[in-house]
Amino acid sequence: MVRALSISACSVLALAPLAAPQSAAAAPARPASAPMVQRVEQPSTPVAERARHGRLASYVVNLRDSSRSTRLAGHAAVRRSGGRVVAAWPEIGVLVVQSTDARFLGRVRTQRGVESAGATRSVPVRPTPRSARTVTSEGTRGGRERAQWNLAMIRADKAQRVTRGSKSVRVAVVDSGIDPTHPDLRGALDPATSIGCTNGGRPTKGVAAWRATNNLHGTHVAGIVGAARNGKGIVGVAPGVRMSSVKVVDEQGMIYPEYALCGVMSAARSGAKIANHSYFVDPFVFWCDDQPGQRAVKTSLQRAFAWSARRGVVNVAAAGNSGLDLTDKGVDSESPTDARARTRRINAGCTDLPTELRGVLSVSAVDRTRELAPYSNDGLGVVDVTAPGDEILSTVPGGRYAVESGTSMAAPHATGVLALLASRHPKATPAQLTSMLKRQARPLPCPRDSGCRRKGSVTSYYGHGLVDALAAVK
Structure with missing residues (x-):
């Protein structure tokens, strides 16, 4: 999400002469490092992969390699599993797929030529809106x-x-x-x-x-x-x-x-x-x-x-x-x-x-x-x-x-x-x-x-x- 990597704008500036912004107040020091202790790595909290039948979902499908035969098999696997390829990147063996079938992910993961697959969103795909006019x-x-x-x-x-x-x-x-x-x-x-x-x-x-x-x-x-x-x-x-x-x-x-x-x-x-x-x-x-x-x-x-x-x-x-x-x-x-x-x-x-x-x-x-x-x-x-x-x-x-x-x-x-x-x-x-x-x-x-x-x-x-x-x- 792009907004997470920039703090909100101070202002959109009027086009009059601008004075240099004042220096920000000194940030509080970060806490000193704690003594090193051996830690057992815990598994991450599972996130359910839910898809609702009839709602359009988006996925990536990674093929086992980028050879022509594997790419053809991958496209066929997507079709058999109830999906549609919307973008293909043959150089790296990756397909972007959309499907309204809630069973798609489980099916495509078992297909020949498919290495892995996963959902790219936690909500259904929205229709692409018409762009607003730029001022x-x-x-x-x-x-x-x-x-x-x-x-x-x-x-x-x-x-x-x-x-x-x-x-x-x-x-x-x-x-x-x-x-x-x-x-x-x-x-x-x-x-x-x-x-x-x-x-x-x-x-x-x-x-x-x-x-x-x-x-x-x-x-x-x-x-x-x-x-x-x-x-x-x-x-x-x-x-x-x-x-x-x-x-x-x-x-x-x-x-x-x-x-x-x-x-x-x-x-x-x-x-x-x-x-x-x-x-x-x-x-x-x-x-x-x-x-x-x-x-x-x-x-x-x-x-x-x-x-x-x-x-x-x-x-x-x-x-x-x-x-x-x-x-x-x-x-x-x-x-x-x-x-x-x-x-x-x-x-x-x-x-x-x-x-x-x-x-x-x-x-x-x-x-x-x-x-x-x-x-x-x-x-x-x-x-x-x-x-x-x-x-x-x-x-x-x-x-x-x-x-x-x-x-x-x-x-x-x-x-x-x-x-x-x-x-x-x-x-x-x-x-x-x-x-x-x-x-x-x-x-x-x-x-x-x-x-x-x-x-x-x-x-x-x-x-x-x-x-x-x-x-x-x-």
């Missing part, structure tokens, strides 16, 4: 770069004196859509490679499918990555690169697995160099390996992100806003996000998707004082780097600007720095770009009397440290 009035505008303390913190202002990035580098903003008329974004946006994924997980072309409608999140994220330096609005970390809008957030604010699958695969198919994922996958904040249906969804996304990396994409994700140590999870009280949430026990096999997936770069958030934002997740070996995420000014639909906070805002800073790295090193692989980003990051010390842990120069709060745009372009 595009510009009003009076004025330069706002002075309010962007975040760019100075990561030295992006100095980096842009060297380069603003290359137009041959394209970033996929996998989010809630981008306003294509915003003056700070329209020159960088590439409509030909933009796509919508919220129609049952089917990739859909056309502006109506990928533009921002009732959610400002994606437009805000895009501005942080690559808003143009035009002397009128704000400026992004890498204002010279191109961007695609890959819309995975529906009108209810949900990001179901089939949407995320479509977003990851479509970004990679289109040739994006970096993809920004400032969200977690609904309807579970954590997807558990000891729950067969949840494990099936997790497998499908693992396949998608691994294939994306092989295609040359660096995937960047927000660490999340639950204020948790992701290596020490015990309870989830926020799931399911599309129905009444229930408190459930979780364990080490329960992961936040996509930020905890192998090969995905996880970004925590710091405030103006370079301390971990109180809402930011952390975790030694999970968080890779950190970036500004608190009170970040950026673009929103309607030619306007707003201040937002969250790890959703931190991730696109890292994405922008990676775009600068890719501009300077056009032949570098995803692994090489990620390695350079980590190596160039400026280490931040663990605060005193906190739960921050360290292993060598890497910490649980900040990973390898604060991303550094100037180091990226030298």
Whole structure:
């Protein structure tokens, strides 16, 4: 759910001159780590897989391999089990299926060629609504770069004196859509490679499918990555690169697995160099390996992100806003996000998707004082780097600007720095770009009397440290 990775906007700003926001009050210190004790891992609380006959439900079906014979057998298995394939990803052997037959899941799991299957929602599929019209009035505008303390913190202002990035580098903003008329974004946006994924997980072309409608999140994220330096609005970390809008957030604010699958695969198919994922996958904040249906969804996304990396994409994700140590999870009280949430026990096999997936770069958030934002997740070996995420000014639909906070805002800073790295090193692989980003990051010390842990120069709060745009372009 995209709203969980950004704290609500302070305001949508009127277009009069803007003063820099005041520094936030110092966050209370986190409790110091308790002594290490050996703990027996408990199974996660079972979540019933219920489907009502006659109500349309959505599933992922993972095939045993991606060979042509297995794919043909998989399609036939879906039909025999009472389902209909609505999106197929042959590169990774994953099918997105809808069915009104409550017996579908039990049947398809027994079919030849099927490795696993699971429901992607805890509620029936809603009809895809017609998109609302985006407000595009510009009003009076004025330069706002002075309010962007975040760019100075990561030295992006100095980096842009060297380069603003290359137009041959394209970033996929996998989010809630981008306003294509915003003056700070329209020159960088590439409509030909933009796509919508919220129609049952089917990739859909056309502006109506990928533009921002009732959610400002994606437009805000895009501005942080690559808003143009035009002397009128704000400026992004890498204002010279191109961007695609890959819309995975529906009108209810949900990001179901089939949407995320479509977003990851479509970004990679289109040739994006970096993809920004400032969200977690609904309807579970954590997807558990000891729950067969949840494990099936997790497998499908693992396949998608691994294939994306092989295609040359660096995937960047927000660490999340639950204020948790992701290596020490015990309870989830926020799931399911599309129905009444229930408190459930979780364990080490329960992961936040996509930020905890192998090969995905996880970004925590710091405030103006370079301390971990109180809402930011952390975790030694999970968080890779950190970036500004608190009170970040950026673009929103309607030619306007707003201040937002969250790890959703931190991730696109890292994405922008990676775009600068890719501009300077056009032949570098995803692994090489990620390695350079980590190596160039400026280490931040663990605060005193906190739960921050360290292993060598890497910490649980900040990973390898604060991303550094100037180091990226030298």
